[in-house]
Amino acid sequence: MGSHERRERERAELRNRIIAAARELFASRGVEAVTMRAVADRVEYTATALYSHFADKNALLHAIVTEDFLLFAKQLLAVEAIPEPVLRLHAAAHAFARFGLEHPNHYRLMFMTPLADIEPGIRRGAYAEDAYAFLQKMVADAKQAGDLLPHLSDPELVCQLYFTTLHGIVSMHVAMGTAETAKASWIEWRPVELLVDLACDGLFAATVTTKAQETLRAHRRAKSVQPRKSPTTKVRR
Amino acid sequence: MGSHERRERERAELRNRIIAAARELFASRGVEAVTMRAVADRVEYTATALYSHFADKNALLHAIVTEDFLLFAKQLLAVEAIPEPVLRLHAAAHAFARFGLEHPNHYRLMFMTPLADIEPGIRRGAYAEDAYAFLQKMVADAKQAGDLLPHLSDPELVCQLYFTTLHGIVSMHVAMGTAETAKASWIEWRPVELLVDLACDGLFAATVTTKAQETLRAHRRAKSVQPRKSPTTKVRR
DNA sequence: GTGCTCAAGTTAACACCGTTATATTTGTGT
DNA sequence: ACACAAATATAACGGTGTTAACTTGAGCAC
Numbered sequence: 001m002g003s004h005e006r007r008e009r010e011r012a013e014l015r016n017r018i019i020a021a022a023r024e025l026f027a028s029r030g031v032e033a034v035t036m037r038a039v040a041d042r043v044e045y046t047a048t049a050l051y052s053h054f055a056d057k058n059a060l061l062h063a064i065v066t067e068d069f070l071l072f073a074k075q076l077l078a079v080e081a082i083p084e085p086v087l088r089l090h091a092a093a094h095a096f097a098r099f100g101l102e103h104p105n106h107y108r109l110m111f112m113t114p115l116a117d118i119e120p121g122i123r124r125g126a127y128a129e130d131a132y133a134f135l136q137k138m139v140a141d142a143k144q145a146g147d148l149l150p151h152l153s154d155p156e157l158v159c160q161l162y163f164t165t166l167h168g169i170v171s172m173h174v175a176m177g178t179a180e181t182a183k184a185s186w187i188e189w190r191p192v193e194l195l196v197d198l199a200c201d202g203l204f205a206a207t208v209t210t211k212a213q214e215t216l217r218a219h220r221r222a223k224s225v226q227p228r229k230s231p232t233t234k235v236r237r
Numbered sequence: 238m239g240s241h242e243r244r245e246r247e248r249a250e251l252r253n254r255i256i257a258a259a260r261e262l263f264a265s266r267g268v269e270a271v272t273m274r275a276v277a278d279r280v281e282y283t284a285t286a287l288y289s290h291f292a293d294k295n296a297l298l299h300a301i302v303t304e305d306f307l308l309f310a311k312q313l314l315a316v317e318a319i320p321e322p323v324l325r326l327h328a329a330a331h332a333f334a335r336f337g338l339e340h341p342n343h344y345r346l347m348f349m350t351p352l353a354d355i356e357p358g359i360r361r362g363a364y365a366e367d368a369y370a371f372l373q374k375m376v377a378d379a380k381q382a383g384d385l386l387p388h389l390s391d392p393e394l395v396c397q398l399y400f401t402t403l404h405g406i407v408s409m410h411v412a413m414g415t416a417e418t419a420k421a422s423w424i425e426w427r428p429v430e431l432l433v434d435l436a437c438d439g440l441f442a443a444t445v446t447t448k449a450q451e452t453l454r455a456h457r458r459a460k461s462v463q464p465r466k467s468p469t470t471k472v473r474r
Numbered sequence: 475g476t477g478c479t480c481a482a483g484t485t486a487a488c489a490c491c492g493t494t495a496t497a498t499t500t501g502t503g504t
Numbered sequence: 505a506c507a508c509a510a511a512t513a514t515a516a517c518g519g520t521g522t523t524a525a526c527t528t529g530a531g532c533a534c
Contacts, residue, residue, distance in 0.1 A: 248511090
């Protein structure tokens with residue numbers, strides 16, 4: 001009979017509902033603060049029922065993070081259409097930051113939560129599934145096009161500079177909390193887009209030939225997209 | 238009698254032993270993984286005894302982090318002796334990174350652990366106690382000396398660029414774990430000092446006048462050509 | 475229909491956690 | 505010697521992740 005299939009379908013559907021509920025709770029309240037019982041309540045089951053779908057709490061988190069990594073990579077892949085390697089690298093950097101800032105809770109789970117010992121279920125190094133690998137490819141393309149400064153013999157190092165720099169901006173802003181937690185933070189954080197722009201300027205200045213930088217500037221002009229400037233009249237101190 | 242004083246001294250000493258034991262455990266195993274009972278065992282007391290010294294687990298963590306912040310600021314302050322603002326800023330950036338990399342566990346507690354709602358017991362904004370405020374001062378000095386690029390009207394933004402960039406490098410390396418957890422990390426991380434140097438190049442290229450960069454380069458040359466000539470007040474560590 | 479199977483889901487329980495209320499020891503002042 | 509206060513211990517509470525044991529109900533052979 002087809003009842004086997006139906007049961008399997010129902011089982012998969014419940015599994016997805018659990019993931020969805022858990023993601024929402026984990027993201028808004030933090031992993032530690034969310035109990036298995038709370039997740040179970042949300043889908044109107046008992047806590048123990050979750051354990052027939054996920055080995056333990058970590059496996060549940062693991063499933064969620066895997067989905068998030070794939071989403072991340074998918075959004076990064078959107079810049080692949082850009083033909084110029086420098087512009088593509090630049091767009092990739094911005095896309096990286098944008099994802100983190102638009103999905104702070106996903107980002108926190110992905111890069112700021114100790115994942116216990118489990119590796120996320122993506123194929124690491126596959127540039128279509130792994131953000132770091134994608135950045136790697138962007139840098140490699142730029143190097144092949146001769147856009148990288150010649151004294152930078154190690155593209156991996158350049159890639160890691162991009163990765164850590166962007167991670168610094170994003171993670172700090174994610175940690176400070178967008179709103180509700182407020183988190184005191186006596187620091188008067190400037191609009192994060194300004195930071196990203198400035199950081200990209202620095203990254204390019206340190207890694208890319210002047211010719212390539214000129215390409216970027218020309219592109220900005222062509223699009224009549226001015227590099228963002230800080231609102232000088234409004235900023236205090 | 239003087240026994241009051243002795244009792245107080247003994248009490249303070251126990252408090253310090255608790256902090257020391259907790260710091261060691263928190264740092265090596267992570268805050269969540271360490272129980273109050275484990276800390277108590279370490280100092281050969283019962284768990285409940287801790288509660289007459291600290292309101293709860295968070296207060297204990299709070300006390301530890303406060304000490305760490307002061308140590309951090311103290312290490313940063315060592316660069317104050319450098320007279321040239323650009324060189325001082327450069328040294329401050331390196332000292333920032335060095336602290337995080339030499340004390341990864343402290344750094345994790347300070348900047349990568351949600352501190353519940355409690356603020357660390359340092360005077361935020363006081364540059365002798367607060368690393369961010371110290372960076373602020375370094376940037377302000379550089380601006381006053383005319384070393385900052387004129388189009389950067391907002392020194393706070395520059396400070397935040399430095400802060401987040403360095404935090405990115407350090408936190409990523411701290412998260413990847415120095416050793417035992419291994420953390421798989423398929424990424425072949427380059428020596429972190431290379432990253433810091435390259436990042437500083439980028440930071441300076443994006444924020445500091447060519448003249449100031451020349452000062453830095455000249456200093457590097459002087460140091461490598463005639464290392465013997467360093468004055469007596471050379472800053473170590 | 476009557477049993478049988480077996481998986482999904484439940485209830486009950488375990489060991490452990492942070493924390494508190496209560497009891498007990500210990501040292502000091504008179 | 506006795507009372508008092510502080511320091512510490514014992515016992516317990518509610519809550520956690522997780523496991524063991526039981527219940528239920530759909531599918532299926534006869």
